[in-house]
Amino acid sequence: MVRIAVVHDEKLLRSALVQLLRSDDTLDVSSHCLDADGPELGAALPADVCVVDGECLTGPEDGGAGRLRARYGDRLVVLATAKRPGVLRRAFDGGALGLVDKNAPAHRLITAVHTVAQGERFLDETLTVALLKGAEMPLTTRELGVLALASQGAPIAEIAARLHLSRGTVRNYMATAVRKVGARNRVDAIRIVQSAGWT
Numbered sequence: 001m002v003r004i005a006v007v008h009d010e011k012l013l014r015s016a017l018v019q020l021l022r023s024d025d026t027l028d029v030s031s032h033c034l035d036a037d038g039p040e041l042g043a044a045l046p047a048d049v050c051v052v053d054g055e056c057l058t059g060p061e062d063g064g065a066g067r068l069r070a071r072y073g074d075r076l077v078v079l080a081t082a083k084r085p086g087v088l089r090r091a092f093d094g095g096a097l098g099l100v101d102k103n104a105p106a107h108r109l110i111t112a113v114h115t116v117a118q119g120e121r122f123l124d125e126t127l128t129v130a131l132l133k134g135a136e137m138p139l140t141t142r143e144l145g146v147l148a149l150a151s152q153g154a155p156i157a158e159i160a161a162r163l164h165l166s167r168g169t170v171r172n173y174m175a176t177a178v179r180k181v182g183a184r185n186r187v188d189a190i191r192i193v194q195s196a197g198w199t
Helices: 011-022 037-044 063-075 087-094 106-117 125-132 141-150 155-161 167-180 184-194
Strands: 004-006 027-032 050-055 075-078 097-102
Touching: 004 011, 004 106, 011 027, 011 050, 011 106, 027 050, 050 106, 063 075, 063 106, 063 141, 075 087, 075 106, 087 097, 087 125, 087 184, 097 106, 097 125, 125 141, 141 167, 141 184, 155 167
Parallel strands: 004 027, 004 050, 050 075, 075 097
Antiparallel strands: none
């Protein structure tokens, strides 16, 4: 019997994933909400494999996503979409052994869980090109940080103060980021970066 922990922030989708996985009699499935289970999350999920939505793996290392990565490491099966190459790249770089397309047939998730439980890599072929695109993220860490703060509505002066930079340097980072992602302006750059899953 392979023990599976399903982590998803949305109850309906979490329930659907649990039911899908329980259709395989060799899987013992439990489910958890990343935010609701708080700091004790890592200890609360005794499982051989953790199935998690890729969007749940964003955030600081001391948050729920960091605890999940620390607890399961390479025993993660991450659900992702080719439209968000940044999410795929973070999951892959974080050591996840399984990457399953959210648009794949249901049996692919069950196959991925069994494959990862045996310590082998599972990568949906529909995600391979997107995974490579995720590696092509054109922005530096600083440019990404400036855009991330701008996406929260922070003006140039506040971004400069928070990052200990001059206003001119922040403007330069912003202009470079806009140019690198092929955006028309700051708002368009933020949209491009967020839709790709780079932030």
